[in-house]
Amino acid sequence: MNFTSTDLPRVRRLTVTWATRAGMSAEAADDFVIAVNEIATNAVRHGSPRASLRLWVNGGAGVAEIRDSGHWAAAAAPAPLPRRPAEQGGMGLEVARLVCDDLQIKATPAGTAVLLRMALR
Amino acid sequence: MLSLSSERRGPYTVVKVAGNLDLITRDQFDQFMTKARRDNSQVIIDMSAVTFMDTGCLAVIVGHWKKLLSGSGNLILAGAQYRPAKALWITGLADRLPLYDSVDEAVAGAEASTPPGSSPTVERP
Numbered sequence: 001m002n003f004t005s006t007d008l009p010r011v012r013r014l015t016v017t018w019a020t021r022a023g024m025s026a027e028a029a030d031d032f033v034i035a036v037n038e039i040a041t042n043a044v045r046h047g048s049p050r051a052s053l054r055l056w057v058n059g060g061a062g063v064a065e066i067r068d069s070g071h072w073a074a075a076a077a078p079a080p081l082p083r084r085p086a087e088q089g090g091m092g093l094e095v096a097r098l099v100c101d102d103l104q105i106k107a108t109p110a111g112t113a114v115l116l117r118m119a120l121r
Numbered sequence: 122m123l124s125l126s127s128e129r130r131g132p133y134t135v136v137k138v139a140g141n142l143d144l145i146t147r148d149q150f151d152q153f154m155t156k157a158r159r160d161n162s163q164v165i166i167d168m169s170a171v172t173f174m175d176t177g178c179l180a181v182i183v184g185h186w187k188k189l190l191s192g193s194g195n196l197i198l199a200g201a202q203y204r205p206a207k208a209l210w211i212t213g214l215a216d217r218l219p220l221y222d223s224v225d226e227a228v229a230g231a232e233a234s235t236p237p238g239s240s241p242t243v244e245r246p
Contacts, residue, residue: 005144009122012173030204034211037175041144045177091176095211 002052005044011053012037015064018055022062023120031099032062032118038092039066039114046072047112061101061117069111122146124170125153134161135199135224139170142178150178154185162194165227169200179208186218195219199227 003011015036019029036053043051047070054065073093097103102117123146124139134157142150157164166182168174186196197219201209209215221227 008143008145009141030207034175034207037143037173041175041177045144091180091212095176095208098211 002050003040003044004049004051005041008037008040008044011040015053015055019062019118022055022057024062024118025121028118028121032064032116035096035100035103035116035118036064036066038096039064039116042072042092043068043070043112043114046070057120058117061119064116065113066116067111067113071107071112073105073107073112073114123149125150127153127157129161130165130224130228132161133163133165133197133228135165135167137167137170139172141172142174144175144177147175147177147181151181154181158185158189158194158196162189162192164189164194165197165199165224167199167224168206169202169223171202172205174206174208176208176212179212179214182218183214197221197227197230199224 001007001011001014012033016029016033019032020026024032040051040053043066047068051066051068054067056063093103096114096116100116101119102115104115106113106115122140123142125136127134127136129135136154136157138150140146154164164185182196182198189196198209199221200223201215201220203210209218209220219227221230
């Protein structure tokens with residue numbers, strides 16, 4: 001789905017519904033929603049007003065890809081929790097990294113894509 | 122989406138938050154907290170009706186907490202629920218911010234002059 005900031009509640013609803021159907025436990029689905037929401041928030045706040053979310057299953061895990069046409073992640077990447085909590089994208093990115101099984105950032109001239117993985121039960 | 126109200130409870134201003142704390146409602150929440158903080162240096166946030174909270178709004182809370190502490194005031198969180206407010210626990214801030222199970226307990230506990238951050242009565246399930 002494509003989304004802007006006003007769609008964030010819909011992003012969360014879609015993600016929790018999808019994650020539950022895909023077979024995540026309730027707790028994993030909650031964490032996955034938190035991670036997707038943080039990255040989606042960074043995307044529309046620091047990246048570009050419009051971003052996209054794709055969800056699929058791969059290798060026993062739920063995968064979310066959040067893609068925008070901005071360049072926020074490079075600035076936010078090395079921001080451990082206690083040091084720079086309020087800087088751009090820092091705390092949200094760290095929280096997403098903490099709750100997911102894997103987080104990958106692909107920063108290209110065309111924009112930023114973040115891949116989140118969460119194991120299915 | 123987000124409903125905010127405040128009431129006086131003895132020496133405290135209780136800010137009742139109902140709904141989502143996210144990017145959409147962050148500025149509204151921040152402005153409301155700024156006003157509450159200017160009216161009174163002793164603020165309790167009633168979080169029992171929060172349905173979701175992101176780290177951006179958590180940062181707003183931390184910002185107001187620090188400003189109040191530096192002016193010898195305090196900010197106390199009451200009734201935060203683990204599932205919707207999980208960002209508190211993931212970040213470890215649940216161990217640093219003053220948390221109480223309810224507004225009643227916050228008022229009673231704060232009157233006993235509990236040092237800030239030393240009263241984590243909300244247990245992780």
